[in-house]
Amino acid sequence: xxxxxxxxxxxxxxxxxxxxxxxxxxxxxxxxxxxxxxxxxxxxxxxxxxxxxxxxxxxxxxxxxxxxxxxxxxxxxxxxxxxxxxxxxxxxxxxxxxxxxxxxxxxxxxxxxxxxxxxxxxxxxxxxxxxxxxxxxxxxxxxxxxxxxxxxxxxxxxxxxxxxxxxxxxxxxxxxxxxxxxxxxxxxxxxxxxxxxxxxxxxxxxxxxxxxxxxxxxxxxxxxxxxxxxxxxxxxxxxxxxxxxxxxxxxxxxxxxxxxxx
Amino acid sequence: xxxxxxxxxxxxxxxxxxxxxxxxxxxxxxxxxxxxxxxxxxxxxxxxxxxxxxxxxxxxxxxxxxxxxxxxxxxxxxxxxxxxxxxxxxxxxxxxxxxxxxxxxxxxxxxxxxxxxxxxxxxxxxxxxxxxxxxxxxxxxxxxxxxxxxxxxxxxxxxxxxxxxxxxxxxxxxxxxxxxxxxxxxxxxxxxxxxxxxxxxxxxxxxxxxxxxxxxxxxxxxxxxxxxxxxxxxxxxxxxxxxxxxxxxxxxxxxxxxxxxxxxxxxxxxxxxxxxxxxxxxxxxxxxxxxxxxxxxxxxxxxxxxxxxxxxxxxxx
Ligand SMILES: Cc1cc2nc3c(=O)[nH]c(=O)nc-3n(C[C@H](O)[C@H](O)[C@H](O)COP(=O)(O)OP(=O)(O)OC[C@H]3O[C@@H](n4cnc5c(N)ncnc54)[C@H](O)[C@@H]3O)c2cc1C
Ligand SMILES: Nc1ncnc2c1ncn2[C@@H]1O[C@H](COP(=O)(O)O)[C@@H](O)[C@H]1O
Numbered sequence: 001x002x003x004x005x006x007x008x009x010x011x012x013x014x015x016x017x018x019x020x021x022x023x024x025x026x027x028x029x030x031x032x033x034x035x036x037x038x039x040x041x042x043x044x045x046x047x048x049x050x051x052x053x054x055x056x057x058x059x060x061x062x063x064x065x066x067x068x069x070x071x072x073x074x075x076x077x078x079x080x081x082x083x084x085x086x087x088x089x090x091x092x093x094x095x096x097x098x099x100x101x102x103x104x105x106x107x108x109x110x111x112x113x114x115x116x117x118x119x120x121x122x123x124x125x126x127x128x129x130x131x132x133x134x135x136x137x138x139x140x141x142x143x144x145x146x147x148x149x150x151x152x153x154x155x156x157x158x159x160x161x162x163x164x165x166x167x168x169x170x171x172x173x174x175x176x177x178x179x180x181x182x183x184x185x186x187x188x189x190x191x192x193x194x195x196x197x198x199x200x201x202x203x204x205x206x207x208x209x210x211x212x213x214x215x216x217x218x219x220x221x222x223x224x225x226x227x228x229x230x231x232x233x234x235x236x237x238x239x240x241x242x243x244x245x246x247x248x249x250x251x252x253x254x255x256x257x258x259x260x261x262x
Numbered sequence: 263x264x265x266x267x268x269x270x271x272x273x274x275x276x277x278x279x280x281x282x283x284x285x286x287x288x289x290x291x292x293x294x295x296x297x298x299x300x301x302x303x304x305x306x307x308x309x310x311x312x313x314x315x316x317x318x319x320x321x322x323x324x325x326x327x328x329x330x331x332x333x334x335x336x337x338x339x340x341x342x343x344x345x346x347x348x349x350x351x352x353x354x355x356x357x358x359x360x361x362x363x364x365x366x367x368x369x370x371x372x373x374x375x376x377x378x379x380x381x382x383x384x385x386x387x388x389x390x391x392x393x394x395x396x397x398x399x400x401x402x403x404x405x406x407x408x409x410x411x412x413x414x415x416x417x418x419x420x421x422x423x424x425x426x427x428x429x430x431x432x433x434x435x436x437x438x439x440x441x442x443x444x445x446x447x448x449x450x451x452x453x454x455x456x457x458x459x460x461x462x463x464x465x466x467x468x469x470x471x472x473x474x475x476x477x478x479x480x481x482x483x484x485x486x487x488x489x490x491x492x493x494x495x496x497x498x499x500x501x502x503x504x505x506x507x508x509x510x511x512x513x514x515x516x517x518x519x520x521x522x523x524x525x526x527x528x529x530x531x532x533x534x535x536x537x538x539x540x541x542x543x544x545x546x547x548x549x550x551x552x553x554x555x556x557x558x559x560x561x562x563x564x565x566x567x568x569x570x571x572x573x574x575x576x577x578x579x
Contacts, residue, residue, distance in 0.1 A: 011394075014471070017549055018394045027398055096362070096372065119358075123393050124375050130362030131372070139333060139444035142359045155448070159514050160355040163453035163507055168331075171444040181501035222371035226401040228393075230551070237545060237561030244569065247562055248576050251544070254560055255489070258542040260465050260522030261577075262490025 001056035001149070001172075003047040004112040005080065006103055006129075007040040009064055009071040010122040025227040036071045039118025041078075043178040045185040046147060047116055048079040054149050057081040059110070063091055063102050072201055077192035078185070088205040093218030100131035101216050105209025107136060114154075115175045119143050126177070133175035141168055144176045265409075266296045267343060268316065268350045269360070271330070275307030277315075280352035280414070282421040285315055287350055287414045290379035291387060291406075298429070299342075299349075301335055303328035313429035315422070321433045326441035332359035333443035340367045341439045346409040353413040354513070361413045370409030373402070377418040382406070395531040396553040415532060456508020458492055464521045465491035468511060470534075471498045472527015472547065472566050479504055482526065485570045488577040494518065496528045512537035526566045530554030546570075 011018065015033035020026070047058040060075040061084040062068045072083035086102050094102065107115055117129035119142060126142070133140030145165065146157030153172060157165040159179050170176075206213045214220060240247045255261045268284035270277055281298070288296040298316035300309045302323065309321045322338055343349065345368060351357035353375045365372035377399075378390030385407035391400045404410060460466060467486040473479065479493075486493045493509060500510045511518055513536040524544045528534060530553035545558035548565050555561040562569065 013394055013397075017551075018397045019551070020398065027394075097366070100362075100366075124391070124395075126358045127362040127372060127374055130359070131366050134336075134363035134366035140359075140363055141445060142332075143355055157451070158355065158359070160450070161513060162517070163510070163515055165451040165453075166355075167448040167451060169446045169448055174444070180497070184503065222405040223373050224403050226403060228398050228400050231399050233556065237543075237555045237558040239555070239561045239563065244564070244572055247564070247569075248573050251560070251562065251573065252576065254544070255522065258522050260489065260491075260524070260542070260544075262465070 001050060001054050001113045002111060003051060003056060003058050003114045003116065004107060004110065005040070005043050005047050005058060005060050005075070006115070006117045006132075007044065007060050007062050007071055007075055008037045008118070008121045009034050009062060009068045010037045013122075020228065020230055024229070027228055034067070034071075036074055037118050037121040039120060039178060039180055040075075041185040042180050042182050043116040043118050044075045044078055044080055045183045046178055047114075048186075049183060050114070050147065050149060056113070059084060059112075061086060061103065061106050063087070063094070063099050065092075069201055073193055073196050073199070074188060076196040076199065077188040083199070083201040085201050085203045086205075086209065087203050088213070090206045090213035090217045093221060094216050095221040095223040096125050096127035097131055097222065098216035098220050100128050100135055101220075102209060102211055103128065103132050104135045105211045106204065107132070109204075109209065113172050115173070117175070117177045119177045119179045129175055129177035136175070139170050139174045140176070141170055141174070142177045143179045145179045145182045147176065147182075265344050265346060266291060266294070266348045266350065267299055267320075268296060269299050269339075269357075270308070270312050271352060271354075271356055272300065272302070272305070272308040272311070275305075275311070277308060277311045278352065279421065280354075280416050281312065281315060282423055283416065283419055284350045284352065284414060286422050287376070287379060287412070287419050290381065290419070291348060292382070299339070301327045301330065301338065309431050313427065313431055314425040315427055315429075317427050317429045319429045319431045321431055322435050322438050323433065324435055324438070324441060329447040330356055331443060331445065331447050332356060332363070333445045334441050336360055336364045336367060337443065338438035338441060339364060342434050342437050343368070345369070348406055348409055349411045351411065351413050353415045357413040361411045365411040368409055368411065370411060371404050371406055372411045373404040374413040375415050376412055377415045379419070387412075395529050397529070397551065416536065418532070453507060456506045458508060460492055460494040460509055460511065461516050461518055463492035463494075463518070465489055465524075466494045466511075466518060466520045466522070467491045467524050467526065468494040468496070468528060469499060469526050469566075470496035470528030473499065474527075474567065476502070476504045478567060481567065481570050481574075485574045485577075488574045491524070496531075496534050525554055525558065526570060528554055530557060
């Protein structure tokens with residue numbers, strides 16, 4: 001099975017606290033540490049596990065700038081065979097539809113049986129996979145937490161409310177967005193990344209992908225960010241302050257008063 | 263005049279709470295009639311319930327719609343709705359499945375997980391979203407001139423519980439066209455019961471990614487033992503297989519109603535908070551800006567790996 005996995009480079013919230021800049025209109029972007037979107041790691045791991053079972057190969061693609069090369073190499077160190085970097089000045093400022101349009105160009109240039117995305121990325125849209133599927137007229141399922149290859153089709157589980165799982169049969173080729181917890185993404189060490197450091201990663205621009213520059217990027221975006229802000233704090237919590245000992249004493253009183261101690 | 267539609271989720275004739283929220287969102291976009299869309303098989307009760315909230319109801323009633331398969335419903339909506347429709351869905355497992363693809367097929371705009379709507383400026387809808395799990399908010403605009411699909415975060419915009427409407431129900435099943443799809447629903451598998459039932463606990467010591475390491479789970483267990491509490495957790499702890507799924511609190515886990523919920527190293531994402539229904543929330547987090555402090559009654563800025571053992575020590579006396 002030929003599998004394409006879409007991955008995104010995002011600020012790593014485990015490595016840096018996201019805070020507002022001094023102008024108060026954007027997050028502080030200096031010195032941010034980036035990594036692969038958490039969900040995308042699960043998608044790549046799932047693709048590798050499928051290929052381990054039924055054969056084929058895994059390609060990872062990202063739409064981004066030169067720096068995005070590093071996330072492709074990380075996923076290649078996990079076991080993806082090929083990496084593709086879709087990059088063009090015309091792509092910058094794309095909304096989800098723009099990203100999906102660019103990815104459609106990438107999918108159309110290959111011959112993939114399965115396309116995987118993460119369920120969502122740092123901005124919480126959860127949109128690119130479903131849009132890409134609809135653009136390509138491929139069947140789609142979101143929040144997938146189980147994949148089984150069966151008689152040339154897939155049996156997939158979708159996560160729904162309360163921990164229940166919705167089982168579906170879906171034909172190939174198709175697009176799935178993968179939810180965390182589906183597997184345990186393998187660890188990649190520095191050595192693994194070093195091994196793929198010189199592998200060539202083709203760069204694809206708008207014309208290579210037959211993408212009309214006006215339909216993507218800021219020009220084509222229907223959704224645009226105006227500014228970042230931190231909402232007016234409401235009542236908020238009563239913050240306990242003082243030395244650890246003082247805080248603990250206050251907390252124990254509060255616990256007693258609210259039935260928090262047996 | 264905007265054509266606004268709200269897709270109503272329901273189960274066994276009972277509407278989801280978001281049915282009373284989408285109409286509030288609609289009114290923030292434009293003042294005018296809002297149409298509910300109810301799909302399923304044998305859905306008179308649900309359609310009638312929707313008519314108590316919405317002035318107009320479109321009903322699509324067919325055995326092919328018995329289970330809400332987004333791939334099938336998308337095809338039907340494209341046939342039934344005008345091309346400039348503004349379609350509202352709840353931002354949950356169904357809305358996430360339906361919304362993005364529907365916007366492509368309707369050739370309209372898509373904005374998801376909307377937490378606030380500040381009216382319109384010409385063709386631009388002014389929306390509020392969050393990023394990075396709620397740590398920062400964003401003002402954004404969405405061009406709705408050619409219609410839109412908008413997914414609204416459950417619980418974020420308020421509900422109209424008056425049920426004062428006496429809406430007209432129109433059956434449009436005949437217009438829905440071919441209801442087949444390449445994705446076929448098989449069954450719903452219920453979660454396995456775990457050894458513990460966190461939904462029955464009075465006091466929960468709940469841990470999140472701030473616990474940092476599997477070995478530190480014991481710190482939480484020790485504290486829970488000293489308090490007479492049960493350990494629960496956020497999703498990343500279950501994803502990492504450090505605790506079993508039965509201990510997860512949130513929209514894709516359990517809904518809990520303890521007397522006291524002590525959130526330790528949990529940021530406070532909406533999916534996590536969606537599983538906490540009442541109770542006195544105490545939050546302990548090293549980041550004073552963590553969103554959990556907005557919903558907690560009592561907050562402590564501390565490193566849980568130091569604070570929890572100190573509290574345990576003190577309780578043991
Ligand atoms: C469809 C869907 C369904 C989901 N369902 C659920 C669900 O049911 N339940 C759920 O919980 N999540 C769910 N999620 C995931 C959710 O969006 C968040 O990713 C998750 O809740 C974050 O968990 P967390 O707060 O533990 O981790 P993080 O958001 O990473 O927060 C960790 C917090 O710990 C603090 N911290 C770190 N170290 C320390 C320390 N030493 N001392 C004190 N504080 C520390 C940090 O400041 C931070 O605030 C779902 C997501 C999706 C897309
Ligand atoms: N710039 C990008 N390049 C490649 N894939 C992306 C990009 N942005 C989003 N995706 C994919 O779409 C998924 C969902 O992202 P989103 O719709 O932005 O929440 C991610 O998990 C990725 O798989």
